[in-house]
Amino acid sequence: AQSVTQLGSHVSVSEGALVLLRCNYSSSVPPYLFWYVQYPNQGLQLLLKYTTGATLVKGINGFEAEFKKSETSFHLTKPSAHMSDAAEYFCAVSGGSNYKLTFGKGTLLTVNP
Amino acid sequence: NAGVTQTPKFRVLKTGQSMTLLCAQDMNHEYMYWYRQDPGMGLRLIHYSVGEGTTAKGEVPDGYNVSRLKKQNFLLGLESAAPSQTSVYFCASRQGGGPNQPQHFGDGTRLSIL
Numbered sequence: 001a002q003s004v005t006q007l008g009s010h011v012s013v014s015e016g017a018l019v020l021l022r023c024n025y026s027s028s029v030p031p032y033l034f035w036y037v038q039y040p041n042q043g044l045q046l047l048l049k050y051t052t053g054a055t056l057v058k059g060i061n062g063f064e065a066e067f068k069k070s071e072t073s074f075h076l077t078k079p080s081a082h083m084s085d086a087a088e089y090f091c092a093v094s095g096g097s098n099y100k101l102t103f104g105k106g107t108l109l110t111v112n113p
Numbered sequence: 114n115a116g117v118t119q120t121p122k123f124r125v126l127k128t129g130q131s132m133t134l135l136c137a138q139d140m141n142h143e144y145m146y147w148y149r150q151d152p153g154m155g156l157r158l159i160h161y162s163v164g165e166g167t168t169a170k171g172e173v174p175d176g177y178n179v180s181r182l183k184k185q186n187f188l189l190g191l192e193s194a195a196p197s198q199t200s201v202y203f204c205a206s207r208q209g210g211g212p213n214q215p216q217h218f219g220d221g222t223r224l225s226i227l
Contacts, residue, residue, distance in 0.1 A: 009153065032212040041217035043203055044116075044156075051213055090155060094212045098163055099144065101173070101216060103155040 002027040002095045006104035013074045014112050017061075017085055019078040021107050023091035026072065032094040034072045034101070041088045047089070050074060061085070115148045119204050119219035128224050132187040134155050134222050136204030143209045146171075146216065147179060149203040150198040156203065162187055194226045 007022040025031055033050040048059025050067050058064045061084075065076045074091060091104040117138045126132055137147065142165050148156040158171030162181040176198060178190045187206075191198060201223050205216040 017150060034215060036218075041220075043220045045218070047213045047215055049215055081223075098169070099163065099207065099212045099214070100146075100161065102165075103157075105153055105155040 002029075002031070002093045002102050004091050004093050004102055004104035006091050006107050008107055009105065010108045010110065011051050012110040012112060013081045015083055016080050019076070019081045019085065019109065021067050021074065021076040021089050021109065023065075023104060024072055024075045025074060025091070025093045027093055027095050028037075029095045031074075032068065032099075033065075034094065035059065035074075036090045036092060038090065044090065046104075047076070050109075060079045067075050073084070077085075081111045082110075083113065085109060115220035117204055117206055117217050119202075119222050121222060122220070123223045124225070125193075126224065128194060128196060130194050130195065130197075131190070131192050132224075133191075134202055134204075134224075136187045136189070136206075138185055138187075138204075138206040138217070140188060140208065140217065141184070141205060142217070144183075144205035144207045144216075145181065146205045147177070147187065147189045148203045149173065149198075150203060150206065150221070151200050157204075197227045198224065199226045200224060206210060207212065 003026045003102040005024045035047040092101045144159040147159040159177040165184040178220045204219045
């Protein structure tokens with residue numbers, strides 16, 4: 001069985017500040033991890049994915065995530081927030097049969113001017 | 114390249130009515146999925162398909178049926194709609210290969226059951 005926990009349902013930052021969105025996972029098999037972003041009234045868009053062997057993963061729009069096996073974490077960061085980053089972010093893990101995704105409950109990111 | 118297209122985008126139903134949501138993908142993907150998204154719940158898998166002519170239950174399948182008669186289409190049916198099925202429904206597809214292949218999502222169908 002696999003699960004994802006996103007700490008903090010709502011994160012608020014100032015424009016230009018560091019963005020840190022937390023994700024912890026549980027998986028009985030080697031995890032394949034993803035971060036998706038959802039802008040208002042849109043579908044989910046892939047930000048980045050974890051590939052075995054690389055601990056730091058770079059994605060689109062300046063985001064990156066660090067895989068830490070010892071902490072079972074895959075936190076998402078961006079050095080400097082932009083107003084256009086305001087959206088909901090989902091961490092997901094793929095594993096087991098038929099590569100089904102298990103999603104966290106999401107973190108809504110607000111960027112204040 | 115349209116990717117994953119969902120129709121309709123919005124719908125309002127009365128309790129007990131039936132309807133079908135259509136998902137079409139033009140990427141020749143093998144796998145297709147239907148999710149529902151509810152506030153504070155993330156996305157939950159309803160049904161999925163690993164190829165033309167196959168379907169399987171996900172996490173929350175009750176009250177829904179699906180069909181995949183053509184590889185590019187995945188239909189989600191509500192036989193007798195209930196208010197608890199008010200939600201945003203997302204379709205996704207992925208190609209075959211390893212578990213690190215991402216899913217590609219449509220823009221969703223917003224469904225209200227009165």
